[in-house]
Amino acid sequence: MATRNGAQGDGDGKAVIAACERLLGAGAVLGPERIAERATSYWDPAPMQGAALVRPRSTEELGAVLRLCHDAGQTVVVQGGLTGVVAGATAAADDVIISLERMNAIESVDELDGVAVIQAGAVLQTVQEALEAQGFLFPVDLGARGSCTIGGMVATNAGGINVLRYGMIRNLVLGLEVVLADGTVLSSMNQMLKNNAGYDLKQLFIGSEGTLGIVTRAVIKLAPLPTSRQTVMFAAGSFAAVSAMLKAMRSGLGGTLSAYEVMWHNYYRPVTAPGGHPPPLARDHAFYVLAEAEGVEPDADAARFERVLERGVADGHVADAVLPKSEAEREALWRVREVFEPVLPAYLYDVSLPIKSMAKYVERVEAALAEWRPDAEALVFGHIADGNLHIFTRPHDDGRHQAASDRIVYGALEGLGGSVSAEHGIGIEKKAWLDRTRSAEEIALMRRLKALLDPAGILNPGKVID
């Protein structure tokens, strides 16, 4: 059996794996049977496939492993927390899987400079908690926090719920260490906000989904830990009112707005139906917003937050609102937005587009679904301040409607300047749609970069671009 790039046969693959075992010790390499004990991903319970799963303990070990693979033309897939939704880390039976689960330390925290050096295999929530104990906020947060790794987050340019305040993780990565396809260690572990000495090479690897190199360590810019938090869920009668409140909260809260999550009625109603979450607000409004601000002066911040909301009521933008009186009440509000199991199974989408085009876009999707079949529906929510909508479509019907649903959701972006992937990446699942967002010139340059950095095509084959 030849590997996908045709460079070698099965026998060579076995020789490479045996060499890895000699290099790292037997306990560092798992065979296909042990691999099959793991699930393919958080979303796919099928047994994981792979020729071997290699667990280096250091950058040097990983470099040696990649040199072996590169020389033999052996394909390699690096895996993190396996919470991605585009099959961007799925291995085939003849791939060598790299797991950095043994490289999961927070190596250092510099209190004065406000930066941390973190190994790629560290799990987000573990990092968040360790840094919080030292008075720092790790500024990126997302639902998969209990599983996703720092390396995976950098490789996919993770976004999440606080992007409007702190940016994607790209904005927080000051330095990076990467192992290239041929085993070369590229160390760019800068710790400063400013370093304009030549090309900023780390940018190439952030968000390239493991196709150009393997991230081993990152220097992350931290934020001071907020000491006050205000949360509200409010209802609004129109998207114009939702937009007006976003503008009012952005400018009126002095830059402390940290989340602005919008739920269309078509999402809120099903997740608060009997058997789902208790509805915090009446179920007959057009829009629901979950907004949060984080500051440092509890009393003053709360007063300002309430003033902005009262002005929203007076201006007719806020139809009704609920402010949680305890952490338990706050968590109940967030569950409405984050725990969407009541509406599954459904197809999940992640698109971005200018805020001004969002209402029109959702109308287009709804109209196209209705035209397709009378029982079809879209459930829409998202981080609108980031231009990011998530959409569930139903019926799911065991996956048989995927192609029709894709065509409708991505097709409706036409002419609106949107993207087929806001934060989830391309992986395998969105590859066919990349040319809806990127021009022929852009895709041609992506291919040239891939050929430059991975001429043998061994890194995460078949992902992002062919």
Next chain:
Amino acid sequence: MATRNGAQGDGDGKAVIAACERLLGAGAVLGPERIAERATSYWDPAPMQGAALVRPRSTEELGAVLRLCHDAGQTVVVQGGLTGVVAGATAAADDVIISLERMNAIESVDELDGVAVIQAGAVLQTVQEALEAQGFLFPVDLGARGSCTIGGMVATNAGGINVLRYGMIRNLVLGLEVVLADGTVLSSMNQMLKNNAGYDLKQLFIGSEGTLGIVTRAVIKLAPLPTSRQTVMFAAGSFAAVSAMLKAMRSGLGGTLSAYEVMWHNYYRPVTAPGGHPPPLARDHAFYVLAEAEGVEPDADAARFERVLERGVADGHVADAVLPKSEAEREALWRVREVFEPVLPAYLYDVSLPIKSMAKYVERVEAALAEWRPDAEALVFGHIADGNLHIFTRPHDDGRHQAASDRIVYGALEGLGGSVSAEHGIGIEKKAWLDRTRSAEEIALMRRLKALLDPAGILNPGKVID
């Protein structure tokens, strides 16, 4: 006379320029005599050199010009406001200069999304004022605002005085249009905070100083216009006190701290000597800090600002302080930091390093200067929150001490993890020092990227890397 890449002779250069004239019209192309009416740069009054200065009116025109140059092997240097300090835009006599001075429009401002589409030739201050009139802040600000262009700022990844709050311009560029060496137009005019559809190609061109492509348009993320501002200049007895106040203001002002400029006594004393600026504070302190916060609630913000300062006094970090009572008084404080003509001529440096190493670094520089010659001195100031120091060294002696001064200032970075360029770039002047900051592996990859994107070597030849 052959051009530097040896691809053609003088006759071909003339043919290319004649073709540009036919394409764009005679008024769009200036010859060597007209070019010589311009100064080489803000810092160098010598007449500008160049075979022709071409002023396209559109991206398409620029694409056509670059195609002609590429096919003929004609070298090209793009120029903006010519305020750079590393000779990164200096043309030789046989180069074709591209100026985008006719492409200087703000094409659109999206009030809801908070983004502006701006042509590369627009001057920063013009852009700042136009956006302010619409209620927006262009978040990057620097001393060269009256001359520098948006294209030049993107090409050099400009920093400046508000980086600790808003980041370098890289963090604000959502979309970019670039013309590649062969005339291909690469349009990545994304307008969203999130767009993870494939490799983020625009990052390649930000900060690459015109060596990989020519920036023609940018989509910039704006900030809401602040409505309150607090400024203080305070004196401190030690770098530890300066660091402690930075930490206190960062965490105590809820993210509104927008500038934290530190002046060593060796800078403050000469600029406030008789004939210089009137000293706002006594001249015998060790350090002086100019700090500013920008918020939205004048009374509450001022009260919080003063509380943080009072705590600084009580903790012994603040030895003395002056709060301006008018805009004129505020401007007088900023002049001490920004108007350094009283201490010229001197060699100007721009390095970055972790804050924790700064005091040690300055001691090293001072010791090495003293060892070199008894009358040598360093004048140090900078954006310490960004890890960025600027250093003047004297005596200047008509440039004869450049090499000795360079060796001392860059040599002292050894082992501290610093960079030879925080925000000024590499250009020609820092090229010999690039390997102090970047590893052999990094420089090798930079060269491969240059060869990939500009195989004929026509773009800004001799800058950044050879």
